[in-house]
Amino acid sequence: MVSAIIPHRHVADVFVAEAFSCLQAFIFAKDLGFAKVVIEGDSLTVIKKNCAMTSDSSLLGPIIHDIKEVSKGFESIVLCSVHREANNIAHTLVREGRGKCSSMFWIEVAPAGATTAAALDWKNLNRT
Template identity: 50%
Template sequence: MHKFLPAFANLQQRKLIVRNTCRLCEASTDSIAHLVFLCLVTMCILASVGLPSVPALQRNAIVHEGFACSSAKVSTFVLSFLLELESLANVPAPTMRVKDVKWFHPNGDVIKFNFDASFHTDSKSSISGVIARDSQGLIVAACSYPHLGVVDVFITEALAFKMVVSFTFDLGFRLVQFEGDSLSVIKKLNSAMPDKSIISPIIRDIKEASK
């Protein structure tokens, strides 16, 4: 009714040269009012499915693809579609289990540093973020730092660890606890064996800074 749909009457008002005849019934002007309420094909569909109104289904396929479809086929499609909607209404909604992730307070004067990193494949860049909290859970420091020229997520996690170590010493904290989600980086830092992976220079820098 707002003349948004490309019925031929609307296209003519936009100065397009089209044959302004309904392709469904070939009996009247192809307007929205005709398609929805007055077209003989639409009226047959209304009568067969028992609905007060229904859009001119399959019109685009008939006009642009030469697809022939009778009112009986359209009404069958409408009825089957309604039955499908009714069956979906009886399907129970999916349940989601929310994992209860708890943050544990550090003991005494220890400051706990939680850190993580995000990686953007297209720009080969990442951003590391860290937040420091005391034994009462109060935030005592926080920062974020961008990294450019990063090739994969593995390096991103190592850079995040290096950043949090540097941030810790810049603030002057001595009793600290680090908590991150990169198990591979943590294992390499705890290992006495020399690392030979792509992040070996970063691991070496972190160990030197932690002495």
């Protein structure tokens, strides 16, 4: 498992932020040489746009296009929509990254607060 904080300034809205995050996740996975990726997000809109076979003419279109280009060559890709309550780790990383000027990356370790958030995600994901 890997995680990252990559600051973006002047992001138009939450959908653009989610799309940028998805793009950065694919770039990070490609840079690390992963063949198989699973990317979870709580923006069903971004997930659906990435899975669509048609081109996207919305504000997200150029980012979605970049995601599709970067994702070529992976052996396996799984894009999952998860409820916000099961995505605490992503929101922990967002809070951790606010105000940061440079990117931060973690490989096989967790940033502050991420372990607790991951446990909460697992609990919320497995509710019956």
